[in-house]
Amino acid sequence: MPDRPNYPVQLVQPDGHRVLDREHAALVADIGPEQLRALYTDMVVVRRIDIEGTALQRQGQLGLWAPLLGQEATQVGSARALHPDDYVFCSYREAAVAYCRGVDPTELTRLWRGVAHSCWDPDAVSMTNPNIIVGSQGLHATGYAYAAHLDGAEIATIAYFGDGASSQGDIAEALGFAAGWGAPVVFLCQNNHWAISEPVRVQSQTPIVRRAYGYGIPGVQVDGNDVLAVLAVTRQAIERARSGGGPSFIEAITYRMGPHTTADDPTRYRAAAELEEWSHRDPIDRLRRLLEHEGLLDAEFEARVTARADEVGAQVRTATIDMPDPDPSALFDHVYTTPHALITEERREYAAYLAGDPGLDAARTEGVP
Numbered sequence: 199m200p201d202r203p204n205y206p207v208q209l210v211q212p213d214g215h216r217v218l219d220r221e222h223a224a225l226v227a228d229i230g231p232e233q234l235r236a237l238y239t240d241m242v243v244v245r246r247i248d249i250e251g252t253a254l255q256r257q258g259q260l261g262l263w264a265p266l267l268g269q270e271a272t273q274v275g276s277a278r279a280l281h282p283d284d285y286v287f288c289s290y291r292e293a294a295v296a297y298c299r300g301v302d303p304t305e306l307t308r309l310w311r312g313v314a315h316s317c318w319d320p321d322a323v324s325m326t327n328p329n330i331i332v333g334s335q336g337l338h339a340t341g342y343a344y345a346a347h348l349d350g351a352e353i354a355t356i357a358y359f360g361d362g363a364s365s366q367g368d369i370a371e372a373l374g375f376a377a378g379w380g381a382p383v384v385f386l387c388q389n390n391h392w393a394i395s396e397p398v399r400v401q402s403q404t405p406i407v408r409r410a411y412g413y414g415i416p417g418v419q420v421d422g423n424d425v426l427a428v429l430a431v432t433r434q435a436i437e438r439a440r441s442g443g444g445p446s447f448i449e450a451i452t453y454r455m456g457p458h459t460t461a462d463d464p465t466r467y468r469a470a471a472e473l474e475e476w477s478h479r480d481p482i483d484r485l486r487r488l489l490e491h492e493g494l495l496d497a498e499f500e501a502r503v504t505a506r507a508d509e510v511g512a513q514v515r516t517a518t519i520d521m522p523d524p525d526p527s528a529l530f531d532h533v534y535t536t537p538h539a540l541i542t543e544e545r546r547e548y549a550a551y552l553a554g555d556p557g558l559d560a561a562r563t564e565g566v567p
């Protein structure tokens with residue numbers, strides 16, 4: 199049941215000129231000069247945060263960072279379509295979504311520095327913390343959406359996942375349940391063309407969005423490097439969910455311009471020409487060209503945006519470096535709400551190990567030839 203023909207919705211071409219698509223343009227008719235400039239500012243700031251994350255890892259200040267470079271339009275456009283009471287279930291790459299939800303930029307690196315189990319308070323911003331289990335957030339988003347529906351709350355949930363995650367059983371189960379029970383969930387697949395070193399062609403021989411049709415879920419493909427188009431289709435899907443119309447599926451066609459994470463070297467498996475081709479479709483350049491065409495870009499505005507990005511980048515850097523190391527035994531806090539024998543034993547053993555208990559080493563190596 200295609201909602202739309204199988205080509206990506208686009209409102210702004212890579213050269214910055216608008217596309218004539220009245221239906222989708224009507225969904226963003228309220229986005230005037232100030233709102234366009236705000237979307238541009240968001241994208242420049244989140245790119246700075248992301249670059250700072252990568253640099254901090256390279257300098258040994260973070261254990262890992264999953265860059266979102268190239269995916270700014272998908273993340274900002276979709277996040278700006280949400281209501282404050284909608285609930286976001288994310289993967290590990292959605293720092294830009296978190297920024298738009300109101301997470302303090304100085305909290306974005308806490309987990310990746312290894313000083314806490316989480317980055318931010320999920321209920322303060324209605325967004326879960328980074329989730330490494332590929333695809334599981336689809337189930338969480340569906341369960342939460344269905345429970346909210348039973349409670350009579352008129353909200354939507356949104357699950358952000360990747361092209362690789364679309365092959366996971368969890369996503370298939372989530373789609374089946376959401377369709378059967380009319381759960382108000384939006385499945386947002388960021389097709390960034392790669393799942394670590396696996397190209398998208400090995401995930402699906404048809405456009406990923408078509409999987410939704412098999413479940414009876416309406417879906418749409420969108421140009422994920424076009425922030426206005428993403429805003430339009432996400433608004434439509436969110437309103438459908440909030441008004442009792444059930445689940446939707448969005449496949450945002452975008453590109454992961456950086457490595458999978460800072461632990462990955464993409465030059466070992468993908469051609470430089472591919473990256474070069476996508477660099478001409480950079481989402482920030484596209485919005486910049488639109489602003490230029492529409493006379494909304496001037497030196498004063500640009501200076502303000504750069505100053506804001508510099509300020510946030512510096513905040514992230516300073517806050518990360520200043521994060522105090524926790525007491526190592528805090529690792530065992532919050533595993534269970536009540537005392538648990540195994541955790542208590544592990545806490546004691548770990549404390550003995552840190553104290554250099556020789557008996558512990560002997561016990562460990564017992565039986566080792």
Ligand SMILES: Cc1ncc(C[n+]2csc(CCOP(=O)(O)OP(=O)(O)O)c2C)c(N)n1
Nearest residue numbers: 291330331332360361362363390392393394
């Ligand atoms: C259940 C599970 N299987 C495998 C992994 C290892 N893994 C981490 S990320 C990843 C690729 C995910 O690709 P995709 O869904 O396209 O998201 P992207 O990283 O491109 O944003 C894999 C296989 C994991 N974390 N969880």
Ligand SMILES: [Mg+2]
Nearest residue numbers: 360361392393
């Ligand atoms: Mg991917």
